[in-house]
Amino acid sequence: MTSIPVTLDGRGSRIEQPEYDALVEEVTRWVRGPGEEWAEKIEATGTVPRELFDQLKQRGYLSMAAPRELGGRGLAFSQWMGLMEVFSRSHASIRMLVHVLNGTWRAINPHVSAAQREKFVVPMVAGDILVAFTLTEPGNGTGADLSCTVRREGDSYLLSGRKHLITFGVNCDYWLLFARLEGSAGKDGVVALLVDRHAPGVEVEDTSQTMGVHGTDHASLRFTDTPVPVDQRVGEEGDGLQIALGGFLTPSRISVAMSCVGLAERAQELAVDYATTRVTFGKPISSRQAISFMIAENEADIQAAKQLVLHAAREWERDAPQAPALSSMAKMTAVDMLTRVTDKALQVHGGVGYWKSSPIERVYRDARAQRFEEGTNEIQKTVVARDVFARAAQHKEDA
Structure with a gap:
């Protein structure tokens, strides 16, 4: 796998202050106006309308934190936090969308090949594909405490196990999933995989009935020998x-x-x-x-x-x-x-x-x-x- 300069993980970008101030003012107006109207619709229906997602994408709100080289706005991370503060005054599901889509690309970008960057990262930044971060498991703790396992057969991994509390896990395009190489222990056995939402051998349960954050979907997932192409592994084995x-x-x-x-x-x-x-x-x-x-x-x-x-x-x-x-x-x-x-x-x-x-x-x-x-x-x-x-x-x- 090839690596990229540190500037492409979002740490090296920054826009000029006048442009940034205008952007903060624009987002504030949107949050207080259309954002509140969308909030009422979300609470009334319990779902996030596709039209809202499209509007956020068209306005560039789903790609603000990414560097310009990836098609983003080029905000510094601290600048992005100023806008995150504003978005968070809106409905929680609006905040969740802009939070996740402005961040998931950052996890994989330093570890992907050039081909993977074009296939996954650039579309993620553009808002063309939605990738759900998939780490948490029922009955397990955090970090390296994983029961989901993969075993390699030829050019594929076969994935088995369970995940739960996965935000956007129902309606995403891919799960950015973390699993353990079969028979391994500790952090060195963890791999990161981009698993197609429609791969065979997956059961998806919608568990979106939550106390708050209405409209955001959540999933419980079960994998049974689900095939994942090796070329959809992010980084090397052990980098997960x-x-x-x-x-x-x-x-x-x-x-x-x-x-x-x-x-x-x-x-x-x-x-x-x-x-x-x-x-x-x-x-x-x-x-x-x-x-x-x-x-x-x-x-x-x-x-x-x-x-x-x-x-x-x-x-x-x-x-x-x-x-x-x-x-x-x-x-x-x-x-x-x-x-x-x-x-x-x-x-x-x-x-x-x-x-x-x-x-x-x-x-x-x-x-x-x-x-x-x-x-x-x-x-x-x-x-x-x-x-x-x-x-x-x-x-x-x-x-």
């Missing part, structure tokens, strides 16, 4: 875990953390609007100390989390060694912040906020998904603690 964790999960965790910031800002906006218009005993409730203190705490919470997320984004952008740990710090801090902010924002609304007619109700439901997206906080804490102890050991060794 590096592709999954470094190429996708590290920047994706930062992106999810920023989505928490954006959604928290939307919750705060709704709470402030309600507090300044709801009148009791002749005064807006914003004049009540209990309410104003909740608003103040939310504001500080949001700003603190946002700065950590931006720091993690900049560190990943420059390929800093602590970027993976910082991504986990940002994610666990931001999801805890979002929990507190949305809870207080709903409390500001009183009983009115509990009804589906209130916008805060949807925000409150959608916020819960981020607590396990790209790994629970318990996983993030494990990553962070491992980094802390490793640096402490290195410090002692150097002393």
Whole structure:
């Protein structure tokens, strides 16, 4: 397999500030206008209309984070995070679409051949094909704890096992799937494969009935000797875990953390609007100390989390060694912040906020998904603690 310059993984691009400012303004207008109209349709039908996907594609919103060499807009990762913040104030399924399609290509691009780049990466960036990240398994933990296995027969791998909680797993074109070479153990036996959605020997169960994030499809998958061409392997045998964790999960965790910031800002906006218009005993409730203190705490919470997320984004952008740990710090801090902010924002609304007619109700439901997206906080804490102890050991060794 051939490799590519580091600039093509999204770290080396950047657009000029005036162009970026105009783009932020454009996306903000779309989120507040058409985005809200689409949100109402999604909640009413429980599905994401194909027309929405097409509109996001036509406006270039599904290829913003990719470098121009791949057909993208060429945003720096930290610039993309500024737009992720804006998109996340919209419906959670809109945020999910732009988050996933602006990121999955990044996992495989440094590891593919030139032919694979043309066949898979360029169409992914263009929004012509949808690739679902397929790692999680029922009955297993994370990372190298995989039961899905492959065995090679000639020019194909035969894939067997189960995956679940796979976002876009029902309606995608390919699954970017991680499995273990039969008989192997540890990280060196993990392979990454692009599995055709319509390959034989696959059972797909739609498991999309979720608490929030309505409209996004989720799948449970079962593979029985499913043939996967060897030329659809990404990287070499043994590269799978590096592709999954470094190429996708590290920047994706930062992106999810920023989505928490954006959604928290939307919750705060709704709470402030309600507090300044709801009148009791002749005064807006914003004049009540209990309410104003909740608003103040939310504001500080949001700003603190946002700065950590931006720091993690900049560190990943420059390929800093602590970027993976910082991504986990940002994610666990931001999801805890979002929990507190949305809870207080709903409390500001009183009983009115509990009804589906209130916008805060949807925000409150959608916020819960981020607590396990790209790994629970318990996983993030494990990553962070491992980094802390490793640096402490290195410090002692150097002393």
